[in-house]
Amino acid sequence: MDDHQESLFVRIKLSALSKQEAYDKELVVNVITNSTSDFLHNNVKVLRSRVSKTAWQGISIAVIALVIATLSVTYIDQGHLSINGMIKAQSNNFALWVMDAIPFLFAFWGQYSSTVLAYEASAMVLDQTQVLRDKAENFEKQARHSVTHDLLTDLPNKELFYDRVGQVIISPRGQTEFYILLVEISNYKEISDTLGRNSSDSLIKQISVRLQSAFPAPITIARLENNSFSMLFSNSVSETKVLDLAESIHRVLHDTFFIEQVKLSAHANIGIVRFPVHGTDVDTLVQRAGIALYVAQNSNKGYAVYDSSFDAHSPKQLTLMSELHHAIEKQELQLYFQPKIRVADSTLYGVEALVRWNHPKHGLLFPDQFIPLMERTRLIQGLTCWVIQESFAQCAKWHKEGLDITLSINLSAKDLNNPELPDLISGIKGATGLNPEWIILEITESSIMTDPEAAMEIINRIHGMGFQFSIDDYGTGYSSLSYLKRLPLKELKIDRSFVSDILRDESDAVIVNATINLAHNLGLEVTAEGVEDAEILALLKAEGCDLAQGYHIGKPMPLVEFNHWAKSV
Numbered sequence: 001m002d003d004h005q006e007s008l009f010v011r012i013k014l015s016a017l018s019k020q021e022a023y024d025k026e027l028v029v030n031v032i033t034n035s036t037s038d039f040l041h042n043n044v045k046v047l048r049s050r051v052s053k054t055a056w057q058g059i060s061i062a063v064i065a066l067v068i069a070t071l072s073v074t075y076i077d078q079g080h081l082s083i084n085g086m087i088k089a090q091s092n093n094f095a096l097w098v099m100d101a102i103p104f105l106f107a108f109w110g111q112y113s114s115t116v117l118a119y120e121a122s123a124m125v126l127d128q129t130q131v132l133r134d135k136a137e138n139f140e141k142q143a144r145h146s147v148t149h150d151l152l153t154d155l156p157n158k159e160l161f162y163d164r165v166g167q168v169i170i171s172p173r174g175q176t177e178f179y180i181l182l183v184e185i186s187n188y189k190e191i192s193d194t195l196g197r198n199s200s201d202s203l204i205k206q207i208s209v210r211l212q213s214a215f216p217a218p219i220t221i222a223r224l225e226n227n228s229f230s231m232l233f234s235n236s237v238s239e240t241k242v243l244d245l246a247e248s249i250h251r252v253l254h255d256t257f258f259i260e261q262v263k264l265s266a267h268a269n270i271g272i273v274r275f276p277v278h279g280t281d282v283d284t285l286v287q288r289a290g291i292a293l294y295v296a297q298n299s300n301k302g303y304a305v306y307d308s309s310f311d312a313h314s315p316k317q318l319t320l321m322s323e324l325h326h327a328i329e330k331q332e333l334q335l336y337f338q339p340k341i342r343v344a345d346s347t348l349y350g351v352e353a354l355v356r357w358n359h360p361k362h363g364l365l366f367p368d369q370f371i372p373l374m375e376r377t378r379l380i381q382g383l384t385c386w387v388i389q390e391s392f393a394q395c396a397k398w399h400k401e402g403l404d405i406t407l408s409i410n411l412s413a414k415d416l417n418n419p420e421l422p423d424l425i426s427g428i429k430g431a432t433g434l435n436p437e438w439i440i441l442e443i444t445e446s447s448i449m450t451d452p453e454a455a456m457e458i459i460n461r462i463h464g465m466g467f468q469f470s471i472d473d474y475g476t477g478y479s480s481l482s483y484l485k486r487l488p489l490k491e492l493k494i495d496r497s498f499v500s501d502i503l504r505d506e507s508d509a510v511i512v513n514a515t516i517n518l519a520h521n522l523g524l525e526v527t528a529e530g531v532e533d534a535e536i537l538a539l540l541k542a543e544g545c546d547l548a549q550g551y552h553i554g555k556p557m558p559l560v561e562f563n564h565w566a567k568s569v
Contacts, residue, residue: 150223152201153208161222161230165282168234169275179242181231182271182289183211183249186297188227190417191264194454199259206257207266214252215245230286239274239305246270246303269296270303278306298372320370323359324379328386332358335390336556339565340408340527340549343541348569350406350440352549353391354556355383371412380414385424392432392439394559399438403566408440408470413447417454422461429465436466440490444472448487456486463488470527474515484522491547492519496530499550503535513543520544 074086148160156164168178185207192200204227211221211229220232231249233242249270257264271293279285292306327333337351357365374380387409395407415421429436441462448455459469468490494515498508512528519526528540531550540548554565 153223155208156222158224162282164220178275179233180273180285180289182293183229184269184293185227186267186269202259210252271296272305337562338556339554340547341553343545343548349547352408375414384415388428392428392434395438396432396434406440408442410442416447416458440468440470442470442472489524491525491527493527499528499530516543516545
């Protein structure tokens, strides 16, 4: 049995199971409805018996009253009681004639009332049975719909999307290829953490409406998870057309969303796969679309078409993501320290704390191999907390031992969007007895531009405690002079891409010189990264650069090695 036959067999089997399940549900509904109807019919019988009982009680009272009245009349007329006297009383007394009719009136009234109530109860049974049947049918429809559709957006869910892709794969229409696009809203968690679940749900609803209105049938749109959508483009088109579709998705989501009078933007990444080139079954296609999506997160375009070369990294990346949760608990993370010197006299000025992961299988991993993975989850907050705790404690220990140096710590864009960061830093500062003047917090220009107002508020709160800030990798981001003016900065760090070629590239030399002059005019110190030899260091000294770091000065070192190095300089 080949793959297509097996897929067809499985689908037929699932279809039969679905039909059997639907039949069982219908049978249960009918049983419940019939049982309810029988119950109501029993209530009618009880009601009729009660009415009849009441009628017979009335008749009995009337008969007893009639007998008492007859005996009383007989005794009053004749002075004694006898059968003949009672017959004579009944024959001559008009009042007794009226009383004789009362039992018949009670009997007629009881029968009539019981008949009317029985009819009314029967009508109620029919009406209520129909209402219950209608409600049961509606509940059944809703249950079937909710199994295959997302409750929030009413889009097809993961199960229905997989089924539709499978149907296209085995379709006899001669379909030779189709595309799947996996769309992820990358800033969904930040919005949810900041504004709450209701606001993030409102954003997802608006996104689904935009996608449906912009890309109608035959394109199938589904919601797979909290922040991810999938699109099935079953028409046989060129890859260029699909890339244009990806660009269209970015344009559709580019316009501002309004959530409770707050302006938001949705940042999307898109992974693209094609059948049958990238896979011949649903699971493989979706898995490889996820790999393409991961690559798209680090792409300037915001989308990527799957390529087999991506697979070389994907198993390792997936493994690392699953192991990141335990890296801190197992004490696999370690701080390395790279020295910074004063260019004028080559004395030790400070160090930059750099995190490394001593992975038991893959060895020593550098930040660019796992930090991006952490930034996709909330693990980055735990890592930042760990780095700050370890760095503050070590810096305080150095100063206590007489080593008067500054310590630089890198903050990510996720950190500058975390409103709890100032309180976290304040608490650790108090616990370690640290002087804030010993610490320089390094931020990048791009991290500020993600959400400038929120980032500025957090930066100002931390600066109010006495901490200083540095712009890292200056010149590679937005380089906005307006933000340089607003930020409470102590230094600019010139990116190594400009410093390393300063002897060979005149343009790099001009940029370094201009940056140094700009920083000094703003009252800032300048640190040059990537100083790899003595000639570069000499040129930086001639240009008036304040600080330098690089392999010529010292590579990033573990704590014990750095302490030994610091004593030797």
